[in-house]
Amino acid sequence: xxxxxxxxxxxxxxxxxxxxxxxxxxxxxxxxxxxxxxxxxxxxxxxxxxxxxxxxxxxxxxxxxxxxxxxxxxxxxxxxxxxxxxxxxxxxxxxxxxxxxxxxxxxxxxxxxxxxxxxxxxxxxxxxxxxxxxxxxxxxxxxxxxxxxxxxxxxxxxxxxxxxxxxxxxxxxxxxxxxxxxxxxxxxxxxxxxxxxxxxxxxxxxxxxxxxxxxxxxxxxxxxxxxxxxxxxxxxxxxxxxxxxxxxxxxxxxxxxxxxxxxxxxxxxxxxxxxxxxxxxxxxxxxxxxxxxxxxxxxxxxxxxxxxxxxxxxxxxxxxxxxxxxxxxxxxxxxxxxxx
Amino acid sequence: xxxxxxxxxxxxxxxxxxxxxxxxxxxxxxxxxxxxxxxxxxxxxxxxxxxxxxxxxxxxxxxxxxxxxxxxxxxxxxxxxxxxxxxxxxxxxxxxxxxxxxxxxxxxxxxxxxxxxxxxxxxxxxxxxxxxxxxxxxxxxxxxxxxxxxxxxxxxxxxxxxxxxxxxxxxxx
Amino acid sequence: xxxxxxxxxxxxxxxxxxxxxxxxxxxxxxxxxxxxxxxxxxxxxxxxxxxxxxxxxxxxxxxxxxxxxxxxxxxxxxxxxxxxxxxxxxxxxxxxxxxx
Numbered sequence: 001x002x003x004x005x006x007x008x009x010x011x012x013x014x015x016x017x018x019x020x021x022x023x024x025x026x027x028x029x030x031x032x033x034x035x036x037x038x039x040x041x042x043x044x045x046x047x048x049x050x051x052x053x054x055x056x057x058x059x060x061x062x063x064x065x066x067x068x069x070x071x072x073x074x075x076x077x078x079x080x081x082x083x084x085x086x087x088x089x090x091x092x093x094x095x096x097x098x099x100x101x102x103x104x105x106x107x108x109x110x111x112x113x114x115x116x117x118x119x120x121x122x123x124x125x126x127x128x129x130x131x132x133x134x135x136x137x138x139x140x141x142x143x144x145x146x147x148x149x150x151x152x153x154x155x156x157x158x159x160x161x162x163x164x165x166x167x168x169x170x171x172x173x174x175x176x177x178x179x180x181x182x183x184x185x186x187x188x189x190x191x192x193x194x195x196x197x198x199x200x201x202x203x204x205x206x207x208x209x210x211x212x213x214x215x216x217x218x219x220x221x222x223x224x225x226x227x228x229x230x231x232x233x234x235x236x237x238x239x240x241x242x243x244x245x246x247x248x249x250x251x252x253x254x255x256x257x258x259x260x261x262x263x264x265x266x267x268x269x270x271x272x273x274x275x276x277x278x279x280x281x282x283x284x285x286x287x288x289x290x291x292x293x294x295x296x297x298x299x300x301x302x303x304x305x306x307x308x309x310x311x312x313x314x315x316x317x318x319x320x321x322x323x324x325x326x327x328x329x330x331x332x333x334x335x336x337x338x339x340x
Numbered sequence: 341x342x343x344x345x346x347x348x349x350x351x352x353x354x355x356x357x358x359x360x361x362x363x364x365x366x367x368x369x370x371x372x373x374x375x376x377x378x379x380x381x382x383x384x385x386x387x388x389x390x391x392x393x394x395x396x397x398x399x400x401x402x403x404x405x406x407x408x409x410x411x412x413x414x415x416x417x418x419x420x421x422x423x424x425x426x427x428x429x430x431x432x433x434x435x436x437x438x439x440x441x442x443x444x445x446x447x448x449x450x451x452x453x454x455x456x457x458x459x460x461x462x463x464x465x466x467x468x469x470x471x472x473x474x475x476x477x478x479x480x481x482x483x484x485x486x487x488x489x490x491x492x493x494x495x496x497x498x499x500x501x502x503x504x505x506x507x508x509x510x511x512x513x
Numbered sequence: 514x515x516x517x518x519x520x521x522x523x524x525x526x527x528x529x530x531x532x533x534x535x536x537x538x539x540x541x542x543x544x545x546x547x548x549x550x551x552x553x554x555x556x557x558x559x560x561x562x563x564x565x566x567x568x569x570x571x572x573x574x575x576x577x578x579x580x581x582x583x584x585x586x587x588x589x590x591x592x593x594x595x596x597x598x599x600x601x602x603x604x605x606x607x608x609x610x611x612x613x
Binding site for chain 2: 514516517518519520521522523525527528529531532533534536537542543546547549550560561563564565568572573575576579582585588590591592594598
């Protein structure tokens with residue numbers, strides 16, 4: 001068969017596999033970083049330096065009993081975790097994690113290290129993220145329990161509110177990158193000025209980056225915006241009634257969403273795989289470093305800031321973040337028009 | 341290959357739409373309609389229109405259907421009244437079923453005749469046509485120059501709809 | 514590659530399903546969903562013919578149709594909520610007080 005086609009299939013499979021592993025690594029990272037921030041050791045018993053902790057977690061989750069409340073709607077109860085996980089993984093399909101490569105000359109022509117290169121990639125990410133709301137809403141509704149329903153309604157209202165600021169921050173980057181394709185946006189950030197300052201879009205759009213990260217944290221229901229899962233108030237929010245594999249699915253979906261938002265932020269604002277000192281074909285190393293830096297930031301936020309109350313959260317999303325995002329877009333548009 | 345994909349997406353869309361009108365739980369109807377929209381989105385991609393496909397997901401499946409879902413959940417929409425005489429899982433029965441089915445079939449026959457009269461036209465086009473149709477830049481240019489007035493009026497329309505929805509759904513006007 | 518007639522036929526089928534839903538269902542929300550099916554059938558024709566003649570006008574019209582459908586769904590659902598508050602039922606046969 002065509003070697004390029006096989007290579008593309010392999011890249012697709014590899015991306016999926018590494019995304020699964022990244023969720024496991026995020027679990028470990030979260031606990032170790034949390035321990036570090038709280039001035040204690042994190043897990044350090046299971047395996048060397050606790051590196052087998054995610055394996056232990058997953059094994060424990062899989063051995064639990066799979067429960068379903070009697071009054072729960074069976075079809076929707078089973079469908080909800082599937083929807084969450086699918087949306088989380090699908091959004092990563094268009095993110096480029098390395099430059100075009102020929103695998104040391106094995107292939108006749110270079111292929112991109114990306115599962116799918118679509119010319120509307122930015123919109124695809126936005127579309128799939130807005131589908132992620134359904135997993136949560138259906139989980140809350142089908143569990144037929146007050147805590148779940150309240151958590152689900154709050155979470156979905158939060159997600160659709162912060163999607164607007166997310167989209168406007170994306171639009172500001174599009175004005176700079178001049179294209180909806182993520183590969184083009186990354187390639188527009190190659191190179192440096194004076195050999196020192198990289199031409200990343202975060203230099204032009206610091207406010208846009210901040211808005212994007214805040215909206216991203218709110219989209220993935222992470223602290224300080226994790227009121228829907230508030231352990232102290234709502235038991236566990238929309239995934240109260242889930243156990244074993246379904247709970248593992250929600251858990252997985254949350255971490256994969258975090259990785260996706262970090263990956264998209266890296267691609268749009270931090271220059272993707274471009275970086276100094278390394279040759280082009282090792283670009284994925286820089287990409288990994290940037291994504292992990294953003295993941296560390298995510299975890300740092302969770303264990304530092306107190307949780308927003310629900311009305312404060314909605315107030316912030318609509319009355320502070322959205323006007324800021326609109327003003328950012330206007331200023332960017334004016335600047336692009338003036339300087340070109 | 342394109343033909344196979346067309347039939348797959350068309351089957352998904354038609355079956356999902358039939359189930360939307362054919363089964364009784366309104367929650368399932370909303371979810372099946374989302375499935376139908378995903379099928380249609382696939383068809384738009386086949387027609388080299390990725391912008392329409394993605395906008396369909398963002399606007400229809402991601403926003404309008406969430407609105408429907410909220411209303412169904414908050415009203416706790418009851419399942420429909422059981423059919424008059426039959427015990428089929430289909431929600432309609434008795435005379436409305438017969439008259440409605442006959443009218444529906446007549447309508448379908450009429451549409452089939454109308455479509456059949458159209459001479460067979462292949463969707464051809466060279467690479468340049470495909471590039472024009474699938475380019476978002478082209479859509480943006482035409483939307484904001486030729487159709488700029490309609491665009492601005494649409495934004496006023498959305499504002500009016502938002503105000504109208506809030507006022508109509510208030511408890512005490 | 515499917516021809517234009519395939520897409521027109523599919524759109525006709527979807528439109529019929531939508532119309533049947535509006536006439537036959539006794540639940541206000543399902544009636545609104547059937548209207549959305551009809552609008553989507555029309556969108557499909559616009560995109561297919563737009564592709565056929567090689568112009569982006571099809572997709573632009575679809576953009577406007579989607580916006581109008583969103584506005585109409587919002588107002589329609591607000592009306593459904595107000596009606597439900599009056600009669601506690603979503604069956605359109607319950608709202609017959611204007612009949613003589």
